[in-house]
Amino acid sequence: MDQQQKQTIVTESIPTFLAASRDQELIALDVHRSLLTSLDRLNAAFDNIPSVAIAGRALPPLLLSQAHSAFLGAVRMSLAGQVHVAYMALRGCIESALYAFIMKQQPSSQEAWVNRKTNRSLCRNIFNANQILPLLKEIDPPLGQVVEKIYETTIDRGAHPNVLSLGSHLDFDGWDAENRLSNILLLPATNTVVEAALSGCLVAGAAVASLSMHVMPDHAPAVAAHKEAMEVIGLHIGRAPRLGRVPINLVA
Numbered sequence: 001m002d003q004q005q006k007q008t009i010v011t012e013s014i015p016t017f018l019a020a021s022r023d024q025e026l027i028a029l030d031v032h033r034s035l036l037t038s039l040d041r042l043n044a045a046f047d048n049i050p051s052v053a054i055a056g057r058a059l060p061p062l063l064l065s066q067a068h069s070a071f072l073g074a075v076r077m078s079l080a081g082q083v084h085v086a087y088m089a090l091r092g093c094i095e096s097a098l099y100a101f102i103m104k105q106q107p108s109s110q111e112a113w114v115n116r117k118t119n120r121s122l123c124r125n126i127f128n129a130n131q132i133l134p135l136l137k138e139i140d141p142p143l144g145q146v147v148e149k150i151y152e153t154t155i156d157r158g159a160h161p162n163v164l165s166l167g168s169h170l171d172f173d174g175w176d177a178e179n180r181l182s183n184i185l186l187l188p189a190t191n192t193v194v195e196a197a198l199s200g201c202l203v204a205g206a207a208v209a210s211l212s213m214h215v216m217p218d219h220a221p222a223v224a225a226h227k228e229a230m231e232v233i234g235l236h237i238g239r240a241p242r243l244g245r246v247p248i249n250l251v252a
Contacts, residue, residue, distance in 0.1 A: 008081070008186035009171060020186055021080040028079040028189035028198075035198045038232050039075055042205040045225040046071070049212060052221055059110050060100040060215045064208070067096035071205045078197035081187035084158030084165040086197050090204045091159035094151050097208040098132045100215045105135060140214065147207045153200060168193045199236075206233040 008024070011017035029036060046068040054061045070093035077086035103110050109126045116123040125131065129151060137144030158165035171182040187194055206229040213226035 007171065007184050007188050007191075009182050009184055011185065017185065021082070024081045024186050024189060025076065025079040028081070028194060031189045032079075032195060032198055035195070035202060038202055038236055039198070039205065041228060041232050042202070042209055043068075043072065045209050045228040046205075049216075049219070049221045049225055052219070054216060054219055056216070057103070057107065057110065059113070060103045061219075063096045063100035063103070064212055064215055067093045067100070067208050070096060071201065071208065074204070075198070075201050078194060078201055079189075081189065081191070081194055082185070083187055083193050083197045084169055087154045087158030087165065087200070090200060091151065091154040093204055093208060094147060094154065095129060097211050097215075098129055098136070098147070099127050101136060101211055102126065102132045104215045105139075136211075136214075143207065143210055143214075146203070147211065150200065150204045150207055154204070157197075157200070202236055203233065205229075206236075 008017075008020045011020055049061070049064065070089045074086045074089035074093060077083075077089060099113070103113070106126075112119065112123045112126050133144060133148050133151075136147060156162065156164050157168070169184045169187065171184050209225040209229035212222040216222035
């Protein structure tokens with residue numbers, strides 16, 4: 001089997017699993033150069049946000065920084081072929097950004113978040129994607145639509161255990177002869193599911209970078225991150241760089 005088509009089903013130990021993951025990452029870096037160029041641009045936009053001192057309360061920008069970390073984790077796991085796990089990280093990326101957004105829009109919510117242990121129900125009611133998304137769609141309808149769509153996609157594809165996430169990692173080679181299914185730990189770099197996961201990272205990363213403008217509207221690097229996200233996503237879909245023009249089936 002060609003190295004680019006090799007899948008990993010079992011490993012002898014965690015070190016051998018990590019070695020196999022690294023091998024897959026290096027292969028995928030070569031296979032998906034175009035997507036990686038766009039993902040690099042988004043990463044640079046995130047890196048640039050703290051290049052200038054950020055005024056105001058600390059929690060919203062810190063949560064955006066956490067979203068950036070989750071974005072990088074999702075990219076790394078997608079490259080390695082751990083696609084369903086990558087969507088778990090992407091969901092966390094989006095939720096961290098949404099929490100930062102609601103903290104900016106409703107500053108009093110920060111106290112509920114910090115004191116979660118004393119009033120869990122209040123915190124859960126405020127910091128709930130289904131509660132935050134309507135406000136985002138009211139303030140920025142195109143962006144809100146894209147965030148909602150990619151958020152639902154992460155859940156469909158692995159952030160929750162479901163048919164799509166399970167099926168994407170199943171190996172049927174032993175089914176006919178042995179009536180046996182195997183779980184694939186690492187999908188090969190050429191698998192279309194890997195490319196779809198990297199595309200999902202791009203859309204989620206662009207949406208979160210764009211959202212940073214609403215979290216830090218007076219912070220020039222955050223506004224620049226929004227503009228860069230618009231250009232990256234526009235090039236990705238081959239049309240004018242407006243996130244509101246992203247077709248609804250882009251991440252379907």
